[in-house]
Amino acid sequence: MATRKLGLPMRVPSADGLPERVTIWEVGPRDGLQNEATTVPVEVKLEFLDRLAAAGLSVLEATSFVHPKWVPQLADAERLLAGLTRRDGVRYPVLVPNQKGLGRALAAGVRDVAVFASATEAFARRNLNSGLDAQFDMFTPVVTRATAEGLAVRGYLSMCFGDPWEGPVPVEQVVRAGRRLLDLGCGQLSLGDTIGVATAGHVEALLRAFADAGVDPSVLAVHFHDTYGQALANTLAALRRGVSTVDSSAGGLGGCPYAESATGNLATEDLVWLLDGLGIEHGVDLDALVATSAWMAERLGRPSPSRVVRALTG
Structure with missing residues (x-):
């Protein structure tokens, strides 16, 4: 890897209104690799996870128990978890779509799970073969059993800002769906900009609406895609x-x-x-992380789309 030319961004004290520390929920091993055209060998996935943990990431979403027919790239979930070397202080959540998936996760010794819901009717039908309201009937027994077993449960809510079939999604519709996941027993709600159409003003409006609905920002997470280059903003x-x-x-x-x-x-x-420049703690070694992503890019046979990776390895 090339020597860093410009050093780190200038660190300034965290500004008023910004958190002192941010938890980075790393989704690359699951959300990143599930969309690959070819399946990444389990040995590579295991090394990827270990390198990410060594770089200081404390939450690594390891895999998914979705049926292999739908996401063949993650068909090795049991093998991966059986071969995983868990590091102290690192969480390894997995995605579970239904009760069967939860059963597989419990059998594998998983202690953190996530369910994946939709804020729109169209995406619920395409992704879950369910409706906007009916999907919660499917998630209720999953979340109930998981919490009864002492598992931490996260709720993903997709299409929070725009849907390719329905267009812009009303803020109040997203808040209603999010509140239902929290009321089911999810301890955290991740708001997904699944197709990357959100803008900063839309984000502020949605989060303000959640606050008005009595949802504290401490139970919220954000999940942005960079389709229009707006993810950092x-x-x-x-x-x-x-x-x-x-x-x-x-x-x-x-x-x-x-x-x-x-x-x-x-x-x-x-x-x-971004966090370094804002003076916000996160616990990650950037050099080690860049080296890990460059290593994975070599195995995938293409350059990393991360601007920071390209800048520090070019």
């Missing part, structure tokens, strides 16, 4: 509204297999650069 808007958990993907890997217009996630390196 949207992240800063969320931080200013008190959100302190941000989803990102090492090297900017990922998209969504059910939404063709979705491009890569916010790159973790780009997020770390």
Whole structure:
């Protein structure tokens, strides 16, 4: 890797209204790799996870128990978890779509799970074969059993800002769906800009509406895609509204297999650069993270889309 030319961004004290520390929820191993055209060998996935943990990331979304027919790239979930070397202080959540998926996760010794809901009717039908309201009937027994087993449960809510079939999504519709996931027992709600159409003003309006509905920003996370280059601006808007958990993907890997217009996630390196410049703690070694993403890019046979990775390895 080339020597860093410009050093780190200037660190300044965290501004009023910004969190002192942000938890980075790393989704590259799951959301990043699930959209690859070819399956990444489990041995590579395991090394990827270990390198990410060594770089200081404390939450690594490891895999998904979705049926292999729908996401064949993650068909090795049991093998991956059986071979995983868990590091102290690192969480390894997995995505579970239904009760069967939860059963598989419990059998694998998982302690953190996530369910994946939609804020729109159209995407619920395409992604979950359910309706906007009916999807919660499917999630109720999953969340109930998971919490009874002592698992931490996260709720993903997709299409929070725009839907390729329905267009812009009304803020009040997103808040109603999000509140239902929280009321089911999800301890955290991740708001997804699945196709990357959000703007900072829209983010602020949505988070303000959640606050007006009695939802504290401490239980919210944001999950931005960078389709229109707005992911970092949207992240800063969320931080200013008190959100302190941000989803990102090492090297900017990922998209969504059910939404063709979705491009890569916010790159973790780009997020770390932003947080460093704002004086916000995160616990990640940027050099180690960049080296990891460059290593994975070589295995995928293409350059990383992360601007920070390109700048520090060019």
